[in-house]
Amino acid sequence: MGMLIRGAAVLTMEKPESLLPNGEIIVEGQYITHVGPAGSVSPERTFDRVIDARGMLAMPGFVNCHTHAAMTLFRGYADDLPLMQWLQEKIWPVEERLEPEDVYWGTMLCCLEMIRSGTTTFADMYFHMDEAARAVEKAGLRASLSRGMIGLSPGAGEALDYSRRFIRDWHGQAGGRITTMLGPHAPYTCPPDFLHRVMEVAADLKVGIHIHIAETRAEIEEIRQKYGKTPVVLMDEVGLFEFPVLAAHCVHLDENDIRILAEKKVGIAHNPESNMKLASGIAPVTRLLAAGALVGLGTDGAASNNNVDMMEEMRSAALLQKVATMDPTALAAFDALSMATANGARVLGLHDVGLLKPGYKADIILINLDQPHFYPRHDLVAHLVYAARSADVETVIIDGQVVMEKRQVLTMDEEEVYHEVQKRSQRLVGTDL
Numbered sequence: 120m121g122m123l124i125r126g127a128a129v130l131t132m133e134k135p136e137s138l139l140p141n142g143e144i145i146v147e148g149q150y151i152t153h154v155g156p157a158g159s160v161s162p163e164r165t166f167d168r169v170i171d172a173r174g175m176l177a178m179p180g181f182v183n184c185h186t187h188a189a190m191t192l193f194r195g196y197a198d199d200l201p202l203m204q205w206l207q208e209k210i211w212p213v214e215e216r217l218e219p220e221d222v223y224w225g226t227m228l229c230c231l232e233m234i235r236s237g238t239t240t241f242a243d244m245y246f247h248m249d250e251a252a253r254a255v256e257k258a259g260l261r262a263s264l265s266r267g268m269i270g271l272s273p274g275a276g277e278a279l280d281y282s283r284r285f286i287r288d289w290h291g292q293a294g295g296r297i298t299t300m301l302g303p304h305a306p307y308t309c310p311p312d313f314l315h316r317v318m319e320v321a322a323d324l325k326v327g328i329h330i331h332i333a334e335t336r337a338e339i340e341e342i343r344q345k346y347g348k349t350p351v352v353l354m355d356e357v358g359l360f361e362f363p364v365l366a367a368h369c370v371h372l373d374e375n376d377i378r379i380l381a382e383k384k385v386g387i388a389h390n391p392e393s394n395m396k397l398a399s400g401i402a403p404v405t406r407l408l409a410a411g412a413l414v415g416l417g418t419d420g421a422a423s424n425n426n427v428d429m430m431e432e433m434r435s436a437a438l439l440q441k442v443a444t445m446d447p448t449a450l451a452a453f454d455a456l457s458m459a460t461a462n463g464a465r466v467l468g469l470h471d472v473g474l475l476k477p478g479y480k481a482d483i484i485l486i487n488l489d490q491p492h493f494y495p496r497h498d499l500v501a502h503l504v505y506a507a508r509s510a511d512v513e514t515v516i517i518d519g520q521v522v523m524e525k526r527q528v529l530t531m532d533e534e535e536v537y538h539e540v541q542k543r544s545q546r547l548v549g550t551d552l
């Protein structure tokens with residue numbers, strides 16, 4: 120019989136003008152089966168559940184295209200450093216101490232924070248991914264998971280074996296909510312011979328590849344000195360872009376790099392807040408979009424952001440492009456919102472996610488509009504990007520299941536998550552606040 124959501128303003132995200140002031144949405148199983156104006160559903164029809172969403176806005180949940188979920192464990196541990204110093208002196212030493220259960224609880228905390236801020240799908244690259252997958256299954260999110268691999272490390276072969284087994288075990292699990300990718304970390308940690316081994320597995324298992332590319336000037340310089348080309352050209356020549364690729368960052372690009380990324384349909388995860396905090400630079404998003412590249416939005420890990428709030432990220436993305444180009448029309452509100460929803464889903468290769476439309480997965484968030492910062496109601500899209508806060512998200516539905524209702528997360532015990540994370544992060548980084 121399904122679920123009816125009625126009375127909400129409905130932003131389908133198909134076009135800027137596709138806003139129903141008073142809409143009706145039917146969810147059956149995992150899917151949306153109807154979206155229409157008030158009165159479009161027969162009054163005779165009965166439902167298992169009716170959600171009265173008057174005063175709310177219904178829209179697709181956010182898609183976070185790049186994070187390291189369990190890095191919530193290291194939030195606030197190492198701040199105000201450049202990327203390489205941050206990684207080499209602070210993060211990699213403490214990651215050596217990670218136990219599988221740490222990743223479970225760190226990922227649970229990230230899932231909790233994501234649900235409470237309206238994210239319904241995310242792409243993750245980290246270690247101990249069986250535990251990350253268990254957390255995603257329990258929390259109820261949709262995720263594309265990859266075991267991160269440092270090709271230069273002595274454990275690279277083992278990491279690739281783990282990835283192969285992980286993909287076989289988890290791809291399509293949790294009712295299809297979990298998909299998988301291969302996760303070679305970056306061109307500066309994964310040389311071409313290792314990437315060739317990764318591509319063999321990608322071809323065999325028919326999965327995509329999640330990698331950091333062109334994040335800092337230091338990376339551009341290191342790759343130029345070693346190979347005499349840019350990271351994007353190197354990855355293209357290695358053959359990586361013959362596979363579906365999710366490329367995080369893409370900050371330092373020349374015109375040729377932009378052309379390659381657009382032509383090869385590389386999915387780009389733009390992470391403006393992490394790029395600002397690590398002072399990595401400003402990605403040329405407006406030029407990428409003008410060239411026809413596919414760009415979504417990510418937060419990166421909570422140790423370099425320091426949260427996983429996609430509403431904040433969307434606002435930062437829009438403001439940053441305006442100031443970088445000195446053009447207030449750059450990355451207009453609807454384009455920023457598309458990056459955070461429909462285009463993010465395309466970046467992850469999820470073709471039935473990111474729109475409120477029959478046949479799409481029922482990943483829906485309800486935002487409480489009865490608040491001072493949503494008045495006057497000139498333009499709801501602008502309000503969502505420039506005025507909304509994550510605490511305005513009232514209800515979250517993922518894959519047809521209500522996972523948060525009236526700001527109560529239903530899939531986990533919040534206190535237990537806080538307790539476990541506090542205990543484990545103290546052991547890992549040795550601080551007790």
Ligand SMILES: CSC[C@H]1O[C@@H](n2cnc3c(O)ncnc32)[C@H](O)[C@@H]1O
Nearest residue numbers: 187210244245246267268304331420
């Ligand atoms: C091999 S698992 C992922 C690996 O990436 C590290 N990491 C986190 N944030 C970034 C970033 O912005 N650039 C490069 N690498 C990053 C994380 O700590 C893990 O070691």
Ligand SMILES: [Zn+2]
Nearest residue numbers: 331367419420
């Ligand atoms: Zn990252």
